[in-house]
Amino acid sequence: MTSLPLANTPIGVARRLAGRWDLTQDLIYRELVGRYRGSILGIFWSLIQPLFLLAIYTVVFGKIMPIRIKPEGVDGSIADFAIFLFCGMITWNLVSESIGSACNLVVNRPTFVKKVVFPLEILAVVQVGVALVHFFFAFVILFAAIAIFQELHLTTLWLPVIIAPLAILCLGLTWMLAALGVFLRDLGESIGIVLMAGMFVAPVFYPLDGNLPALFKALVLCNPATWFIVQMRHILTDGMSPPLLSLAFLWAVSLLIAWGGFLFFERARPGFGDVT
């Protein structure tokens, strides 16, 4: 209409997003810094919160009610368990932070929909970008902990290759949920419940091994985050490279979902102004 015919091919989409990278960056910065503006500890809060959660989980699941199934290779040292837990937690947090408020992404910004010509599609990129930055902060802590209590593995270098498809997958889901959330106001509420359940149906607190009940294990395997959590532990603490075939497959699937999510978002966009 007012813009050029959209290049909705994957390359066109990437180009469009890249064209708005300046604004995206600025908005990510805003989200990161703005949230803590005026507070004394500032951005450190984004570190303190996951650390605190980690401490609580470690004590509760490691000491008070030791998990029935001990992870393999974890001989009971609390540091080992904490590292095991942290690997799963930060990966899951990346997912839940991206998707958690995705439904309200557009709904909460009526002025962006109606009052300014705003590239709404970058809101999802901003959301995932912020989650990635938080992930990175947390990873630095995890990295330090591994360096101190265990040993570092060269396979850590696989990290970007494993996290990228997860982020891309989240991006696609965020687009989809953001668009749906405009029309289905119930979605925002239900997604919180789904994510809460999802954390327990992912191998965050327990290892994915033979000790799990078969039916439950099948359920856990259905969780898209499972593969990523398992691979994170492999590259960070076990020194194992990821299976290349699965990796390539997940890259392809993630890109497809992201593309689909974007197209869906674009398709639904003309209706945003009518219902926000």
Place this chain on the structure above:
Amino acid sequence: MTLAVDVKGLTKAYPLYHKPVHRLLELVLPGKRKFHEEFWALRGIDFEVERGECVGIVGKNGSGKSTLLQILAGTLAPTQGRVDVHGKVAALLELGAGFDPEFTGRENVFNYGMTLGMSRREVEERFDRILEFSEIEDFIEQPVKTYSSGMFMRLAFSVAIHVDPEVIIVDEALSVGDFKFQQKCLDRFHDLKAEGRTILVVSHSIGVIQNYCDRALWLRRGEAVAYDNAELVARYYFNDFDAIPVAVEPGAGGDTTPDEKPGDLSSSAEGDARDADLVPRSEGFQAELEDSEIARTLRFVVEGPRGPTTSFTTNDPVIVIWDVELEKPLPAANYGICFESTESGRPLFATSARNDGVTVPTLEGHVRFRFSLPRVSLLRGRYLLRVTVTNERGITMYARVNQVVSFDHPGLDWGIVRLDVDYNAQCIGDAESADVHAELSNATRTSAAAPSAPNASAGTTTNPRFDTARESSRENST
């Protein structure tokens, strides 16, 4: 001839969805099933704007102006019809939408600039100019939450006009802000226009429409009443004020329906004689309410000597009673009244309580304003009576009512306002002229005193009837 904006058969039906999900079903499901009722915000609008043209859009609240601008800006999708906007668009639908109060002016300039489509480098390059135009150099490193609303607006506007847009869309952005800055913005518009940029502006100011626009589009209830020379459209619009007669008495005739008038542009400048035909005495005009989040008009009545009316006779008393509900207490408010010419938009008389030295208490809750003008000496014609509640300095408007009123006058004296005249003619032929002059002069004054003020002392004339004088003036003028 290049077109900047080309709109053909534009129709916007606001679907009234019972649930947002119905909109989704429509978007996603194949076929044309409908899940809504429709409200027609715009119907079959056609117009084109040439490059470098400035087009004003006028119309009452709810006539579809903002919807049209939003569609042009691309934030709303048209239901039917075609909209082509060529070139980079900067839309000022709401100044400062997207500003984050926690961040400094500088940070917001960058973010807003990038939102409007500039790259970081482009904002950097233009930053000094933006800052200079906004005149808030000293505060640029402060969070914008510390800004006054005027500063906030200046900064937002300043960014928006430095985007270098080819098409600028402005929605009443200029209705706030002090006079000086408004003037500056208008001057800037003038420059932008001279540079060949296209401007579309919604304005309630006849001055803006007539002085800065080439053409004007008049919308009423989503339909285009006229699209023509700005000067003419504005004159008709403000003369009519979108008034749908509310109480046309039998015999008043339906010969002045607004739709017919734009076709009749040739006879537009003929002055009083034509105006007289346009003002059926018993026609009522609807008041136009402009409320804000802070103040809401509950009741608005204009009364003449015989109760509520919008038709007066010259020298009638006028009483305006205006009930307003305030959302929060206004400790430093002001309220005023103004008469404007519907022809030129020029204020004929404007004043306010504070201006007249009246103490304004803290206004809160339900407030009744009463303006009592014992004698309004406007001559025949239509006038825009406007009452406002503003802040102390008159910059922020909380609520306003525009009411077209008509005045009739049996005499043939013409102009805008009836002034009292003392007539005296004498033949001075002999030597005792000085004494005679003094005597006669006193006699004239005394006899001219109004019957309603029999005790008025000599030298004060209150309400004279100049019957003899009128007779003579009629002879002179015919």
